[in-house]
Amino acid sequence: MRRRIIRHMMLLTLFTMVVLAAVILPRVTATFETQAYGALKNAAGVLSALWEPSEDVPATLYAAYTANRSVRITWIAPDGSVLYDSNANPAEMENHADRAEVIQAIREAEGRDSRLSSTLNRRTYYYALRLTDGSVLRVSETRQTALGALLALIPMLVIAFILVMALGVVTAGKLTALLIRPIDSIDLEHPVENDVYEELTPLLARLQAQNLRIEAQLHDLEAHSRAFGTITENMAEGLIMLAGDGMVLSVNRSAAKLFDIKPDRAISGHYMALTRDLSVHDAVKLALCGGKADARLKRDGRIYQLLANPVLAEGMASGAILLLLDVTAHEQAEETRREFSANISHELKTPLTSIAGYAEMLAAGMVRPEDIPEAAGKIYDEACRMITLIEDILALSKLDEGQAPTQREPVALLSLARHAASLLADAAQAQAVLVTVEGVDETVIGVRSVLEEMLFNLMENSIKYNKPGGKVTVRVTRTNEGVSVIVADTGVGIAPEHQERVFERFYRVDKSHSRATGGTGLGLSIVKHGAMLHGANVTLKSKADKGTEIEVKFLL
Numbered sequence: 001m002r003r004r005i006i007r008h009m010m011l012l013t014l015f016t017m018v019v020l021a022a023v024i025l026p027r028v029t030a031t032f033e034t035q036a037y038g039a040l041k042n043a044a045g046v047l048s049a050l051w052e053p054s055e056d057v058p059a060t061l062y063a064a065y066t067a068n069r070s071v072r073i074t075w076i077a078p079d080g081s082v083l084y085d086s087n088a089n090p091a092e093m094e095n096h097a098d099r100a101e102v103i104q105a106i107r108e109a110e111g112r113d114s115r116l117s118s119t120l121n122r123r124t125y126y127y128a129l130r131l132t133d134g135s136v137l138r139v140s141e142t143r144q145t146a147l148g149a150l151l152a153l154i155p156m157l158v159i160a161f162i163l164v165m166a167l168g169v170v171t172a173g174k175l176t177a178l179l180i181r182p183i184d185s186i187d188l189e190h191p192v193e194n195d196v197y198e199e200l201t202p203l204l205a206r207l208q209a210q211n212l213r214i215e216a217q218l219h220d221l222e223a224h225s226r227a228f229g230t231i232t233e234n235m236a237e238g239l240i241m242l243a244g245d246g247m248v249l250s251v252n253r254s255a256a257k258l259f260d261i262k263p264d265r266a267i268s269g270h271y272m273a274l275t276r277d278l279s280v281h282d283a284v285k286l287a288l289c290g291g292k293a294d295a296r297l298k299r300d301g302r303i304y305q306l307l308a309n310p311v312l313a314e315g316m317a318s319g320a321i322l323l324l325l326d327v328t329a330h331e332q333a334e335e336t337r338r339e340f341s342a343n344i345s346h347e348l349k350t351p352l353t354s355i356a357g358y359a360e361m362l363a364a365g366m367v368r369p370e371d372i373p374e375a376a377g378k379i380y381d382e383a384c385r386m387i388t389l390i391e392d393i394l395a396l397s398k399l400d401e402g403q404a405p406t407q408r409e410p411v412a413l414l415s416l417a418r419h420a421a422s423l424l425a426d427a428a429q430a431q432a433v434l435v436t437v438e439g440v441d442e443t444v445i446g447v448r449s450v451l452e453e454m455l456f457n458l459m460e461n462s463i464k465y466n467k468p469g470g471k472v473t474v475r476v477t478r479t480n481e482g483v484s485v486i487v488a489d490t491g492v493g494i495a496p497e498h499q500e501r502v503f504e505r506f507y508r509v510d511k512s513h514s515r516a517t518g519g520t521g522l523g524l525s526i527v528k529h530g531a532m533l534h535g536a537n538v539t540l541k542s543k544a545d546k547g548t549e550i551e552v553k554f555l556l
Contacts, residue, residue: 013164017157029145033125036143037112040127043071044110044139048129076102076128076136083135096138101128105136116145238304238324244317246271246288255324258299271322283308287320291481291555292537297324303331352387395453395522399529411448413455413485414441414476420455421474424463432468433489435459439476442483444554446534454530455485457523458550462489465548482536482556488549494542502540503528527552 075084080097082090096102104111105128114125123145128138191204191211232239238255242248248271251263259274271284275297283293287308295306305327311319417437421428428435444451455474462472470490477484494502503524531538531552542548 010165010168013161013168017161032143032145033114036114036125036141037127040071040112040125040139040141041110044127044129044137047073047139048131048137070141072140074138074140076138078106078134078136099126099128101126101138102136104128105130105138106134236326238322240271240274240322240324242271242284242288242320242322244288244319246284248274249319255322258297258304258324280306284320284322286555287322288317290317296327302326303328352390356387395526399450399526399533408445408447410443411446411451412441412443413451413483414439416448416452417455417459417474417476417485420452420459423456424459427460428463428472431463431466431470433463433466433470433472435463435472435474437474439474440478442476442478444483444534446554450530450533454527454552455487457527458485458487458552461523462487462491462548465489466491470547479553482554484551484553486549486551488547490547493544493546493548494540495544499540499542503538524550 073084073086074082074096076096077083080095080099080102082093082096084090085093099113101111101113104113109130111128112126114123116123122142124140124142126138126140128136130136186204188207189211191207232250232252235252235254238258239250239252240248240255241250248267248269251261251267253263256263261274272281274280277295277297279295280297283295283306286293287310290310290312292310293308295308297304297306303326305325307323307325309321309323310317311321414437421435421437424435459472459474466472466489472487472489475484475486475488477486527550528538534554536552536554539551539553540548541551
């Protein structure tokens with residue numbers, strides 16, 4: 001504040017001096033001119049009263065009048081030639097007929113003019129008087145201008161300016177201290193009880209109101225904190241909150257029991273101190289980078305799922321929330337289903353192959369002609385459907401058990417999608433469905449066969465469950481988060497109550513329709529497990545009778 005006051009005082013002083021100079025200088029100049037012309041007019045009047053047209057008179061008059069004076073006398077003939085000059089030889093002087101004061105005197109009996117000298121601080125004033133014989137008597141005098149007088153005063157003005165600035169600095173310091181002292185002594189806890197400037201009363205009133213709002217908000221926060229603590233401490237699931245740097249902010253009772261730690265010792269520590277499980281570390285790292293991840297933990301014969309989600313603030317991860325769910329029962333059910341899938345695959349593959357061979361024999365004419373078309377067609381179609389079922393079950397089992405091919409390579413998703421579309425061209429034509437593949441040819445590192453199976457199943461489902469004349473659009477796009485493959489159709493859609501379960505094995509929204517179209521109920525489950533193999537996310541958007549859109553996002 002002190003600097004601002006000093007700066008403003010300097011500017012104000014400088015502005016005042018400039019304004020004064022601008023106002024006074026024209027008035028002083030006018031005064032200078034009035035005085036100069038008045039003196040010259042008096043001199044011309046005295047000289048003209050004593051004037052007699054003889055050659056000796058000018059010299060006599062000049063000697064008598066101009067003693068100790070700076071006035072110059074010039075006698076000019078009507079034609080402009082100089083007859084006499086007190087300072088120069090008339091014969092060497094040029095004709096003065098074009099001088100403004102001479103022209104004006106001849107025309108109006110008197111004339112005046114002024115001209116600057118070689119320097120800006122001197123000006124010569126001329127006064128001309130027409131005599132009775134038509135000649136012109138001109139008197140002139142060179143004086144200092146008002147500007148010259150002002151320039152001569154500049155050293156004194158600079159000294160005065162410096163003195164004023166020094167006084168301003170001292171005054172500003174004292175004034176600032178005087179202004180700030182009452183403000184520094186304000187009691188912010190009780191603003192309205194301070195005795196300060198009247199101008200600060202509105203500010204103090206706002207501070208008082210703000211204090212009341214802050215106090216109310218603190219009470220609310222404390223109440224919410226107590227409620228949140230009560231809820232989290234009584235949760236069966238483990239809950240851990242992390243800061244953006246990985247430091248533990250909160251651990252509930254269930255999480256502390258799971259990791260066999262004391263909550264008060266875990267808080268303010270790093271998350272890596274909770275467990276040495278690398279899968280947990282990887283999931284947390286991904287969440288702290290803005291992604292979503294999950295991991296599995298086995299503790300004391302139980303299986304837990306760790307869900308790591310980022311806390312986003314303005315699009316940036318500022319922390320993470322870890323939720324630990326006991327999924328032992330779910331894992332056991334999955335294990336039972338996997339065993340069933342493996343068993344049924346081995347049990348049914350051989351007879352189903354025989355059924356397919358028998359159907360081929362029927363189609364070849366080895367049965368009565370009248371029974372061949374219907375019987376052979378049904379047996380063959382059913383056999384093919386069951387073989388497809390077994391192949392899907394085997395593929396899913398391999399994904400579950402980690403037996404899928406692990407050799408990864410760069411895979412161009414757009415080219416892969418076009419290849420899958422070509423394989424389904426006949427099915428799309430039979431359903432009168434238009435399949436379009438578009439986007440950018442982005443590359444991801446993955447297992448080609450698994451990725452191809454995923455795209456094939458997504459596109460096959462979109463064709464099977466579409467409407468005649470419908471469309472299937474496959475788009476490959478890139479975002480800041482990664483590369484996405486989006487398969488959208490105009491089909492029958494999926495009701496909200498079924499959307500969370502369509503990725504489960506053998507789950508069918510419409511079992512009769514699935515049987516008619518040859519569906520096995522494993523296509524989307526294979527997609528989900530293939531996405532998990534590649535660390536990708538699968539999202540579904542659908543409306544009944546409006547169509548379905550499934551996005552597989554491969555995170556960078």
